[in-house]
Amino acid sequence: MMIDRKEAEKIRRRINTHEEWLHVTNEEKSACEQFEFAHSKPERYFLYVNQQNKLATTWMGDKLGAVTFGRLWRDNFGGTRIPITVLGINGVRYHGTCYTSAGEYVRITAYKNQSNPER
Numbered sequence: 001m002m003i004d005r006k007e008a009e010k011i012r013r014r015i016n017t018h019e020e021w022l023h024v025t026n027e028e029k030s031a032c033e034q035f036e037f038a039h040s041k042p043e044r045y046f047l048y049v050n051q052q053n054k055l056a057t058t059w060m061g062d063k064l065g066a067v068t069f070g071r072l073w074r075d076n077f078g079g080t081r082i083p084i085t086v087l088g089i090n091g092v093r094y095h096g097t098c099y100t101s102a103g104e105y106v107r108i109t110a111y112k113n114q115s116n117p118e119r
Contacts, residue, residue, distance in 0.1 A: 001031045001062065008035035030060035034089075037064050041090045043110050049084065049098050056086045056106075065089055072100070084108075 003011075011032040014024050037045065047056045047064050056065040070083035079101040086094040086108055096108035 001027070001034075002038070003031050003035050005035070005039070008032050008039075012036075026060055030058040030062045033058050034062040034064060037088065038090045041088075041092050041110075045094070045108050047086075047106060047108065049104050049106050051098075051100075051104070056088070056108075063089060065094070069098075 008031075011024065011028050015029065015032065045064075048059055048061075049056055049067055050061075051067075051069070054067045054069070055063055056067050057063055065086040065088040068085045068087075070085075072080055072082045074080055079099060082098045082100055084096055084098050084106060086096070088094060093111045093114055094108035095111060096106040098104065098106045
């Protein structure tokens with residue numbers, strides 16, 4: 001569910017008002033998060049990865065980008081990790097590591113050189 005700036009500002013005002021906080025749905029919070037990601041182009045972000053659909057999402061499943069997976073490897077403690085690249089809905093390329101043995105969440109960082117993300 002992609003929303004426009006006016007709707008995002010409306011939801012954000014409700015979120016910021018403690019009394020109305022109780023009336024904001026998880027779907028609205030997720031839609032607002034998706035809007036802010038698309039328009040603010042953060043340098044770092046925390047998101048969820050769906051390996052089957054190859055999508056980066058909010059915690060409610062709203063799309064934040066397309067994921068490319070690297071090669072799975074094991075760390076010294078027996079955990080599994082997969083390097084990922086995300087092309088965000090905001091047009092920014094990100095990289096991160098998915099610690100699959102701990103969950104399907106990832107902290108991503110924008111590539112410094114957006115024209116050639118491999119270097």
